[in-house]
Amino acid sequence: MSEPLLSVEDLRVSFHTDDGVVHAVDGISYSVRTGKTLGIVGESGSGKSVSSLTTLGLTRTQGGRIEGRMMFEGRDLVTLPDDQMRRIRGNEIAMIFQDPLSSLHPFYKVGAQLTEAVLAHRDVSKKTARNRAVELLELVGIPDPRRRVDQYPHEFSGGMRQRVMIGMALANEPKLLIADEPTTALDVTVQAQILALLEDLQDRLGMAIIIITHDLGVVAAIADEIAVMYAGRIVEHASTEQIFGAPQHPYTWGLLKSIPRLDSPRGEELVPIAGRPPSLIHRPSGCHFSPRCPYVQDACKRVDPRLAPVPDQPGQAVACLLEPAVRSQIWQGLKDGRESDTLRELASTGAPLRAGASTPTTSEAGP
Amino acid sequence: MTTYIIRRLLWGILLLFLVSALTFLFFYIFPAADPAVLRAGRNASPATIAHIRHELGLDKPIYTQYYNYMKGIILHFNFGTSFYSGASVLSLIVNRLPATLSLTVGAVVLWIVISVPIGILSALRRGSFLDRSAMGAALVFVSMPVFWLGLLVLFLFATDIGKFHVFPGASTYVGLTTDPSKWFTSLILPWFVLAATQAAIYSRLLRGSLLEVMGEDYIRTARAKGLTERRVVWHHGVRSAITPVITVLALDIGALLGGAVITETVFDIPGIGRLNYDAILHTDIPIVQGTVLLAAMFIVVANIVVDIAYAYLDPRVRYT
Numbered sequence: 001m002s003e004p005l006l007s008v009e010d011l012r013v014s015f016h017t018d019d020g021v022v023h024a025v026d027g028i029s030y031s032v033r034t035g036k037t038l039g040i041v042g043e044s045g046s047g048k049s050v051s052s053l054t055t056l057g058l059t060r061t062q063g064g065r066i067e068g069r070m071m072f073e074g075r076d077l078v079t080l081p082d083d084q085m086r087r088i089r090g091n092e093i094a095m096i097f098q099d100p101l102s103s104l105h106p107f108y109k110v111g112a113q114l115t116e117a118v119l120a121h122r123d124v125s126k127k128t129a130r131n132r133a134v135e136l137l138e139l140v141g142i143p144d145p146r147r148r149v150d151q152y153p154h155e156f157s158g159g160m161r162q163r164v165m166i167g168m169a170l171a172n173e174p175k176l177l178i179a180d181e182p183t184t185a186l187d188v189t190v191q192a193q194i195l196a197l198l199e200d201l202q203d204r205l206g207m208a209i210i211i212i213t214h215d216l217g218v219v220a221a222i223a224d225e226i227a228v229m230y231a232g233r234i235v236e237h238a239s240t241e242q243i244f245g246a247p248q249h250p251y252t253w254g255l256l257k258s259i260p261r262l263d264s265p266r267g268e269e270l271v272p273i274a275g276r277p278p279s280l281i282h283r284p285s286g287c288h289f290s291p292r293c294p295y296v297q298d299a300c301k302r303v304d305p306r307l308a309p310v311p312d313q314p315g316q317a318v319a320c321l322l323e324p325a326v327r328s329q330i331w332q333g334l335k336d337g338r339e340s341d342t343l344r345e346l347a348s349t350g351a352p353l354r355a356g357a358s359t360p361t362t363s364e365a366g367p
Numbered sequence: 368m369t370t371y372i373i374r375r376l377l378w379g380i381l382l383l384f385l386v387s388a389l390t391f392l393f394f395y396i397f398p399a400a401d402p403a404v405l406r407a408g409r410n411a412s413p414a415t416i417a418h419i420r421h422e423l424g425l426d427k428p429i430y431t432q433y434y435n436y437m438k439g440i441i442l443h444f445n446f447g448t449s450f451y452s453g454a455s456v457l458s459l460i461v462n463r464l465p466a467t468l469s470l471t472v473g474a475v476v477l478w479i480v481i482s483v484p485i486g487i488l489s490a491l492r493r494g495s496f497l498d499r500s501a502m503g504a505a506l507v508f509v510s511m512p513v514f515w516l517g518l519l520v521l522f523l524f525a526t527d528i529g530k531f532h533v534f535p536g537a538s539t540y541v542g543l544t545t546d547p548s549k550w551f552t553s554l555i556l557p558w559f560v561l562a563a564t565q566a567a568i569y570s571r572l573l574r575g576s577l578l579e580v581m582g583e584d585y586i587r588t589a590r591a592k593g594l595t596e597r598r599v600v601w602h603h604g605v606r607s608a609i610t611p612v613i614t615v616l617a618l619d620i621g622a623l624l625g626g627a628v629i630t631e632t633v634f635d636i637p638g639i640g641r642l643n644y645d646a647i648l649h650t651d652i653p654i655v656q657g658t659v660l661l662a663a664m665f666i667v668v669a670n671i672v673v674d675i676a677y678a679y680l681d682p683r684v685r686y687t
Contacts, residue, residue, distance in 0.1 A: 056591055090593030097591075102584035105603055106683055116602075117592045152682045168592070 004031035005208045006055070006093075006176055011068035011078075013050050013059055020281040024050040026232035027068070032176065037202065037209040039219030039240070041255065042229035045277050048212045051229075052178045054078075055210075056095055057085035072176070091121040094169035098181035100161035104153035110137075110164050111149035117171040136167035141197060159190035166197065173205060180212045195222050217259050220244065225315075228252050231278050231288040234307060238316035248310055248318035248327050250293045253334055287321065294340060295322060295330060295347035322347060368678065371686035372671065379667035386663040388433065390656055395429050400650045402450040423450060436656070446660075447653035451646075456657040459642060465542060467638035470561065470630065471623040473554055475616070478562035478569055485566075486573025487605060493578060502574070505567035517560045517633035524556060538635040557634045561627055565619065569612060577608035610680045614673050621669025625662025 013025040025047040032038045040048045053059050054066055055077060070077035072093070077085065097103040105113060114133035115126065122129070130149070137145035140163040153161055162182060169177055179198065183191035199222055202209055213219055219226055219240065226243045228236040228251060236249040247253055254273035275292035278284050284291050290300040300321050310316040311324050320327065326347060333343045403420040404411070411419075420426050424435060439445040446456040485505075489498040508516075523529055525536025539553040580586065581604050589603040590596075626640025635641070639658055646654035678684050 058587065058590055061590075086593050086595065088593070089591055095591045097584060097588065099584060103588045105585040105589070105607075107606060107681060109682075116594065120593045120598075154683050165588075168588075171592075 002033065005034050005073065006210075007031040007069075007071045008051070008055075009069040009071070011051060011054065011070060012066070013047070013054050014065045015063060016065070017281075022280045023232050023283065024064075024280060025054070028227075028229070028232075028234045030227050030234065030237065032208045032210055034175065034208050035202065035206050036225070037211060037223045039223030039226040040210060040212045040229055041214065041216055041219060041226055043214055043277050045280065046229040047232035047280075048229050049180050052095065052180055052210060052212055055176075055178060056089050056093060057082070058089075060085075087121065090117055090169070090174075091172045092174055093176045093178065094172070094174035095178040095180065096162070096165045096169045096182050099185045100158060100165045101153065101185075103165055104161060106153060109150055109152055110156070113153075114149070114164070114168055114171060117168045121172045132171065133167075136171060137164070139170065139201070140164070140167040142167070158186050159193060162186060162190075162194055163197065166194075166201070170201065170205065174207055176208045176210065177202075178210045178212070181214070182211065183218055184213070184215070191218070198222060215259070216243070216255050228255065231283060232280055233288065233319065235289065235320070236316075236318045237307065238310075238313070238318075242313055242316045246313060246316075246328065247331060248313075248316065248324070249289075249320050250295055250322075250330075251289050253331060254292075257334065287319070294344055297321065297348065368686055372675065375671045375674065379664075379671065382667055383660060383663055384437075387437065387656065387660055390659045391429065391433050391436070394650075394652050394655070398650070402650050402652060405650060406450055436653075446657045449646075449651050449654050451649045451651045451654075456653050459654060460639065460657055460661060463637055463639050463642045466540060466636050467624060467626055467631070467640065469543060469550065469554060470557055470627055470636060470638060471620060473558040474561035474565070474623070474627075475620060477558050478566040479616075481562065481566040482569035482573060485570040487577060487600070489570065489574040490577035490581065490608075491600065498574075501570060505571050508563045508567035509571075511564065513560060513564065513629045514633055516563060517557075517630060520556050520560055521633070537633065540634070540636045554636075557630050557636060560633070561623075561630045569615075572615065573608060573612050576611050577604055580604050580608045583607070610677070613676060613680065617669045617673045617676060618666070621665040621672075622662075624665040626658060 008031065009029050010027050011025055011029070012023070012027050015022045015024060028047070028051060030038060030040075040051070042048045050059060050064075054064070055070060055072075057077065057080070059066065060082070066078050068078060072088070075084075075088075077088070080088070104110070108116075111130060111133045114136055115129040118124065118129040118132050119126070124132075134145045134149050137148055142148050142160060142163055148156075153164070156164060162185075166182075177198075182198070183194050186194060195218065198209060198211070201207075209222075211219055211223060216226075223240050226236075226238060226240055227234045228243070228249060230251050236243070236247065236252050238248075243252060244256070247256060251273070254271070257271040258273060260270060273292060274294075278288055278291065284301075286299075286301040286303055287293070287296075287305050290296045293300065303321060305319040305321050307317045307319045310318055318327075322330075329346055330343050333346065401416075403416050403423060403425055406419050406423070407416045417426075424432055427435075436447060439447060444457070446460075448455055449459065452459075485501045489501050492498050511519075521528060521536050524531055524533040526532040526534065527536045529536065534555045535549075535553045536556065539549070541549045541553060543550045581600075586599060586603055589599045594602075624639075626638055626643050628640035628644050630636070631638045631640035632644050639661065642654060643658040643662075645651070646658065674686070678686060
């Protein structure tokens, strides 16, 4: 297998605030290959956006303390000088954001904003850049691009604006496109169009995509791999098939059970994940998910699980203290719609804490 | 857009009618003194006073007076004559306008030159020593009354009464066409006094506006494009942040052109403000009427200019 395009190793991003240190990203590792799509899924405040903004060096100005390595084609994006980082931004790595209206400058024509992106990295004439702008609008499926290029963002619909954002991100044919909640602000029908557009563009341009979302439904169709983030960490990392077929982490189960599905039995209720995401300043001891986990054991409150490979599931890793066999039984039970009380009992009786079972320790838990 | 401007102009004219009627009414209800008595001089006989009153048309009922006044303006562009000097109000105003214009333009340039860099730097280095000292100074200057600051600089720097004889003091104003260099030096202190408060207000305004803009999503987009920080700040940040500042600026210019009464009085500059001030002292109603109407007109025009400017500055704004 070829070298990954981007390889993030033990990335930590923290911010000093008056209330204390916010551990926004707490030691995450992942990699993306050319032509592949990684989905990063998590609630608001799970650190998913911070990690991607860091990839572009955009957390530096906010006083973030950044540790770890982010290798991008032989360069470490964590330590790269600002001016070199700027040359990568919008050129080799591009990003699109959640709200396409507030993300476009309201005072400039769409064409001007597109040509600006081209001219920031290429020494071409304004005319060439403008032609490129029209070409980009056409590429992202905006009808009548020659006319639309002279319009202002407020003259575009939400979906069309997001297409403009995508066109702008693709201006310099980036090797990596980071899409931060690209469909969250859009209508459901438009969401599907934008996702289809991203997939299509990836096929044609061969770039790697990192798609960040709180919605597993969004990544289901488009991602090759999924990393589930919780409280600044990756708690489960697996192929898309594994996440949907054999999810291992109770948080992933929670996410899956909270997506409405057309094929689920009539009358089946959506199950919200109880509680709120933890404070990233005062994090819970032990497993950070333990206060919200329905299957929590005593050890979970003491031992902080590390991401470890799942037996018999190549490429899948999870940070959970429950025994693999117990986990698969619980997931089976959840799929069958069994009572949560029974499953909770299953967790405690079949749990690793039972006499004779291997007692988890922090040393054992390392990947 | 054209229809909109025409409609605004018509409303403006209506407003000016209202302003003129109100000033008329004020002086009728609360006369400071009887203009006829003032005009007649000391020891004038009642007959003389009555004669003058008749000459000035003050013996007629108020609505007739107002009607005659408005007729003069509309049909002959005649704003009446001064009760005090007998000169035409229009020519007095035209004579005084250059001084007010000189004072306004210079002060505006000065306060923009001071406040724009301070506002931008303070916003970009929020919380720095520069930001704190600039905002501290702004608080001091904004708190200083103009008449007090005016007297202070005169006692400090005026060549006649100052502790340090640096700049020409009060009553030294000469027209630009008479002597450009004297015109300039005589206005240095008044410009500074008028600009000090405004520079303080404007730097705070721009700082706040830019701070807000720099947190916008489109600034993040501009950075994500790989633009240089300078371009992000100027082309994307300041461009947005300056819009509210320009609005306030146009209104302030409009207000100042109507006469900076206090500054002109402290420095004895023969401008509209001084004209107005003297007219009030002399109960010279036609001049008060004229200057008030002029000031109201500048404000009406400034408001229309702001609206038109807004449509150019912000493409989302459209008038119908």
